Amino acid sequence: MKYLYSILLLLFPLFLNAQDPCASAPTETAKILCRQIHKWDDGAREASKKKKIALPPGLAKGMAAEFAPIASNIYQCMDLPCLCSYLRGTATGNGGCTLPNGQPLQKSVRKEYRMLTDDERNRLHAAFRALKNNGEYERIGRIHSQMSAAGGAHSGPAFLPWHREFVKRVEFALRQVDPTVNLPYWDSTLDSGLPRPADTIMFSEYLVGGTGLVNNGPFTNWRTLAGRPQIQRAVGAQGAPLSQADIDFVMRQTQIDQVLSFTAPQQGCPYRTDFNCLEYTHGNVHIFVGGDMFDTATSSNDPSFFLHHAFVDFVWEMWRLARQSRADREIAFPPDNQLCASPQHFGASPMQPFSPMRNIDGLSNKFTDNLYSYAPRPTCQAGGDCGSKFLFCDTSTGVARCVSRIRPGSQCGNFRVNPCFSGVCRNGVCVISSTAPPPTPPPTTPPPANQNPVQSQESCFNENQCCASWAASGECSRNTAYMNEWCKASCGVCKPKYRLADDCTDRHTQCASWSRSGECTKNALWMTENCRKSCSKCGRSRAQECGSGGTVTTTTVSPAQQCDNSDGCFNENVCCAVWGLMGECRKNARYMACNCRVSCGHCFPEDYNYGSCVDYHRSCAGWARVGECQKNPWMAENCRSSCNSCYTQSELRRMCGTQAGSVAPVAQVRQNNPSRQPPRGGWGRDDFGGGDSGWGGNGGGGWGGGDPWGGSRWGNGGGGWGGGGGGWGGGGWGKRSIRAANASISMPAFDPDLL
Numbered sequence: 001m002k003y004l005y006s007i008l009l010l011l012f013p014l015f016l017n018a019q020d021p022c023a024s025a026p027t028e029t030a031k032i033l034c035r036q037i038h039k040w041d042d043g044a045r046e047a048s049k050k051k052k053i054a055l056p057p058g059l060a061k062g063m064a065a066e067f068a069p070i071a072s073n074i075y076q077c078m079d080l081p082c083l084c085s086y087l088r089g090t091a092t093g094n095g096g097c098t099l100p101n102g103q104p105l106q107k108s109v110r111k112e113y114r115m116l117t118d119d120e121r122n123r124l125h126a127a128f129r130a131l132k133n134n135g136e137y138e139r140i141g142r143i144h145s146q147m148s149a150a151g152g153a154h155s156g157p158a159f160l161p162w163h164r165e166f167v168k169r170v171e172f173a174l175r176q177v178d179p180t181v182n183l184p185y186w187d188s189t190l191d192s193g194l195p196r197p198a199d200t201i202m203f204s205e206y207l208v209g210g211t212g213l214v215n216n217g218p219f220t221n222w223r224t225l226a227g228r229p230q231i232q233r234a235v236g237a238q239g240a241p242l243s244q245a246d247i248d249f250v251m252r253q254t255q256i257d258q259v260l261s262f263t264a265p266q267q268g269c270p271y272r273t274d275f276n277c278l279e280y281t282h283g284n285v286h287i288f289v290g291g292d293m294f295d296t297a298t299s300s301n302d303p304s305f306f307l308h309h310a311f312v313d314f315v316w317e318m319w320r321l322a323r324q325s326r327a328d329r330e331i332a333f334p335p336d337n338q339l340c341a342s343p344q345h346f347g348a349s350p351m352q353p354f355s356p357m358r359n360i361d362g363l364s365n366k367f368t369d370n371l372y373s374y375a376p377r378p379t380c381q382a383g384g385d386c387g388s389k390f391l392f393c394d395t396s397t398g399v400a401r402c403v404s405r406i407r408p409g410s411q412c413g414n415f416r417v418n419p420c421f422s423g424v425c426r427n428g429v430c431v432i433s434s435t436a437p438p439p440t441p442p443p444t445t446p447p448p449a450n451q452n453p454v455q456s457q458e459s460c461f462n463e464n465q466c467c468a469s470w471a472a473s474g475e476c477s478r479n480t481a482y483m484n485e486w487c488k489a490s491c492g493v494c495k496p497k498y499r500l501a502d503d504c505t506d507r508h509t510q511c512a513s514w515s516r517s518g519e520c521t522k523n524a525l526w527m528t529e530n531c532r533k534s535c536s537k538c539g540r541s542r543a544q545e546c547g548s549g550g551t552v553t554t555t556t557v558s559p560a561q562q563c564d565n566s567d568g569c570f571n572e573n574v575c576c577a578v579w580g581l582m583g584e585c586r587k588n589a590r591y592m593a594c595n596c597r598v599s600c601g602h603c604f605p606e607d608y609n610y611g612s613c614v615d616y617h618r619s620c621a622g623w624a625r626v627g628e629c630q631k632n633p634w635m636a637e638n639c640r641s642s643c644n645s646c647y648t649q650s651e652l653r654r655m656c657g658t659q660a661g662s663v664a665p666v667a668q669v670r671q672n673n674p675s676r677q678p679p680r681g682g683w684g685r686d687d688f689g690g691g692d693s694g695w696g697g698n699g700g701g702g703w704g705g706g707d708p709w710g711g712s713r714w715g716n717g718g719g720g721w722g723g724g725g726g727g728w729g730g731g732g733w734g735k736r737s738i739r740a741a742n743a744s745i746s747m748p749a750f751d752p753d754l755l
Helices: 002-019 028-049 080-086 118-134 136-150 159-177 244-252 278-289 304-323 326-331 359-363 366-371 467-472 480-486 511-516 524-530 542-546 576-581 589-595 620-625 633-638 649-655 664-668 735-742
Strands: 090-093 096-098 108-110 372-374 391-394 401-404 423-426 429-432
Touching: 028 278, 080 090, 080 096, 080 159, 080 366, 118 136, 118 159, 136 159, 159 278, 159 304, 159 359, 159 366, 244 278, 244 304, 278 304, 326 359, 366 372, 467 480, 467 542, 511 524, 576 589, 576 649, 620 633
Parallel strands: 108 372
Antiparallel strands: 090 096, 391 401, 423 429
16 A cells, blocks of 8 residues: 555656646746746637638639738838838938938847937837827737737747747837837846846836836836726846846757747647747746736737847847858748647748738848847956946956946945946945936937828738629628638728729829839739729729629639648648748649648648647548558648658658659658557448448448549549549549649749758
């Protein structure tokens, strides 16, 4: 009995860990973060169950041009010439731009917040205040609040790419108010060097305001999304700022899944939670600031949120530059695995709500090539300073480092040099010096940063000229997933300032310019909907062009492809995930929407866990035994156990340099020791001889007989392996290979050297 008791004591912690994924978190703060992250993951998974297959009406002739080369609003810009047009600048050739104030538009240089000059800091605060006054701050903040519960913003690999795009948009909003403003970063490791990090000058009336109900500093009376008159903080009550050890840990990692991490894995995921990964350590700072920053649903109320996330992005960029080649930075993404993260975190899934971007787009080099760079973190040498009145050079540890100064009234610590802001250490407390003029806090209601602010631009557009016809036929309610994404104006998702019924107007101020540069041809779908006058489309109405069925007659340049694929939510090819990472979901949208629905985020599986090394269909084992693994590309993707086709990412990259629909990957490449689990299908009751859906047993269903294999489900006629309308070779499963060979649209094809 005593031995049994001992065994139970040993097993009990294992049982608890199985029930509580956060039981092994090393600290109480880590447990808080873990529970938050799993709660957000639960919300994202629940939201994914509500997603229906999102294919456009009349797919063959009406597919939206996903990531259009035109940025229809400033937030979609990825270079300075695009920004120039939205900031009312004048192009000067060679990509240059002169702003209305005569200054050149330049790439943003993000400095540490305490390294800003007084003028730069006041302009930043003024721009934030202008966004607050015109409502744009609330609109931006609400995006983060909503995505915290049901999107890919947290709890998985898309965390860093999603926030990179989000912070970019915040910086663009600030620059619309004042083009000279750059979003700074808050390096909280500068505060971790203090005995009590909560005593940092950062959280004082001289910088971002104090703790508690914030009633001083530039963000006084900063109304929250919920309508509270002030933001709230509880600086230092829990959590901690980032430490240099946290940064060093990230920089030591060598694999992409160690940085774009699986932070809410479920049982069966081959990855375990690493509580030192960046999503967790960044959360420590949220808990440290406390108040609104404590929870993601409210964290964007506090402007310090954006400064913190700019630094998180900086850390990620340092890792990218140190550990990845330029090519890998844009395509390396952890494997799609539903047991490890919700489908919203798959590499090619839509980056909601930043349509038409996908998660992989957040890895683009264009962000730091074209839009912004980071100034070096503050450093110093013994006897020197850090270049800021808000920092001092600490040598007490034997290594010179910059540390935040301490706010008046706080304990000084045992530093070798004076750590106090605008004062001295007296009796162990920082006091303002009587011989120095007192520092001037920033104005709480700064004047406008720009006397001629940029006017707001129209941002509510349809992506296809048939949207109005589709909406009139009921597609907004019948096909919500697609229509709400690509026909926002016609479905009332947003409210345009222009008249939807007008068939001969330009809806965007840049239409004439885009027309002159050839976009009416290069980007016909978007332009024929929104730039009809400049594209000379006034001779025929949208209704005439689209007809009752939404068939576009003037923009179709190739015969229609039929979206004839398997029932349910499946990819049709083992290469889909790689093709998605290579951008094919947008570049080859028609083919991918039909054949790679899971990888492109058009649907999320509910009856199996995508990415697992198992069979996704109960009949896989039977099909494998009659040789279908070698014949049908569908099998390698969806019958991974039965076909020994659970490939690694590196294997898939080598395999998928061929055209879509090829069966060569299965025949030519095999894993030496594939991870196998017992197949869900077999030779029993429901497969070869038993139920109605088997191989010829009860109910007459069989390879050459009635439903389902030889008859109405898989074909139209007499079934069998090679002939007629049904069966594997004719109009049924074999269609996947046949249409891949005959389809008139383009299919993904890559240079293997690029992989």
